[in-house]
Amino acid sequence: MDVGKVVLAYSGGLDTTASIIWLREKYGAEVITVTVDVGQEEDFAEVERRAYRAGASRHYTVDARREFVDRFVVPAIIMNGFYEGKYPLGTALARPLIVEKMVEVARREGATAIAHGSTSKGNDQVRFDVTLGALADDIRLVAPVREWRLTRAESVELLRAHGLEVPEKRGQYSIDSNLWSRSIEGGALDDPWAEPPEEVFRWTVSPTVAPDTPEYVEVGFESGVPTSINGERMDPMTAIHVLNGVGGRHGVGRLDHIENRLVGFKSREVYEAPAAVILYEAHRDLEKAVLTPYELRFKWFQLDPTWADLVYRGLWVEPLREVLQSAGHALNRYVTGTVRVRLYRGSVTVVGRASEYSPYSRDVADYDKGWYLSAEEARGFITVHSLHSVMALKKRRPGHGPV
């Protein structure tokens, strides 16, 4: 099949480098590579050299860090976006933006197809394909690794045969990273019983060798958005950078779980995300201090997990995602204040919070002084409070046996 000009999402890694070769040889394509900088801290000049060496006719590096933070990561902070309570969604959040940038390049270059190096067993292919279909259904999608079922060993062989060096990818692991989280899969991690070897981590030290002195950090939020660290104002991107550094030094943010992939099976996933973990703990604590119980329950148990599921499942384009996000923003209007956390040997613990919008009143809470209910008021409240349950119980257990 002849595909003409193809725009390929290029990371510089094994699968995408093999894809350049396949697109040229098997599809007779002219390959334009695009590397989107979402904070993965690559040597982008080296990535570009690799693209040209493998046969790309033109290479683009697109700095999308600011946009990634503003349009994807900040909403994830507000929506407490942790898939199945554990995964900060870094990879899932970046995919739709990468596709947007590729479509821009495809239009500029007059390309008729877009390609990615995803396999048929992962979530990323779904995110790529769904987003492309939604944004540009006139552009063809080609996925060489998926279509030709290239194994990693075959990709290595292909690169060697073309005299290309095999990118060091910590060997056996498949790694995807951006400023929000680092995802590590495969190799030794496929045994869910085996503890992740130290070599897979890059942002965090092992909690066992972290400093024996705790470090306290104050995170300031305005309407749910982090805007200061230890009293110093900074934009969310800088705050994330600072927290990744300080969290990493204390071994905070190593995540390890069994994840329900959207392609139908469970996989063992390991992540590193110090800033995401600290912000999740701090932001949720501040929401607890500010929101009414009704707002809190609705957001935490309905909005937030639904939002995270849609993002994980590649449905960033789903209209409901935007509706949930607007509701989340509205509910965060008064989530302004400061949270104090303690970082110590792999743990992050909230130890203090303050907000001018918190209904918390020390006067009301104090046992001995201030506001109180009379004994009669308290009894009346408890009678009414329990009436539904007690009346139902009397019908169901007439003998009043133990519940």
Ligand code: ARG
């Ligand atoms: N399980 C995560 C997700 O589905 C991480 C994916 C990592 N991708 C990769 N190409 N290594 O978002």
